[in-house]
Amino acid sequence: MIILVQPFKDLNPESVKFVTNEIKKIYPKIKVLEPLDLPKNAYYNDRRRYKADSIIKFLSEKTKEGFVTIGLTSKDISTTKGKVSDFGIMGLGYRPGKACVASNFRLNKEKNDEQLFKIAIHEIGHTQGLKHCPEKKCFMRSAEGKNPTDEEIDFCPKCKTFLKNKNWKFNLI
Structure with a gap:
């Protein structure tokens, strides 16, 4: 599997570089794509934010077998919950x-890039x-409506074993 990083044009290129470098420490098979505009059909005008499931559908349609795409944005996103x-x-x-x-x-402005990496790897x-x-x-803990990323330090042993069984190498530098 190769991870494709799909930055959207609104996100600072330095943030993309930081997140990509951090992901590479855990999973080195990664490729950064050229920035795109967010899909217009994902915009929810009433709340001035983007529907995350519409963004995922847009990305999934462009993602071939053997790849996973992570879209990165600075825009407000939402989903249906209950x-x-x-x-x-x-x-x-x-x-x-x-x-x-x-x-x-929704992330802490002082720790924005570090927290974005943790959301992305989650x-x-x-x-x-x-x-x-x-x-x-663990990176896989539920946010439960909050931002717990400062407490997250790595995948726990159980989650790491699961990923190793999917050929993740955890090439930490």
Whole structure:
């Protein structure tokens, strides 16, 4: 599998570079694509944000077998959660799936790039089949409507074993 990083034009190129370099430390088979405009059909005018599931559908249609695409944006994104049709989120990925999306819109401005990496690797984990993890320091923990990324330090041993069984090498530098 190769991870494709699809930056959208709104995101700072330095953020894309940071996130990509951090992902490479865990999974080195990665390619950065040219920035694109966010899909117009994903825009939800009433709340001035983008529907994450529409972004994922757009990315999935462009993603070939053997690849997973992570879309990166600075725009506000949302999804339907329970009875809430427009719940603001930091990222979304389907389990399993071939595309996911992460946004830095709701993240701490001082730690923006670091937190965006953690959201991105979490969503990529979902595409590989990982569920939310009860371990509070694991990248796969549920955000539960908050931003717990400062507490996350790595995949826990159970999640790491799951990913190693999917040929992740964890080439930490």
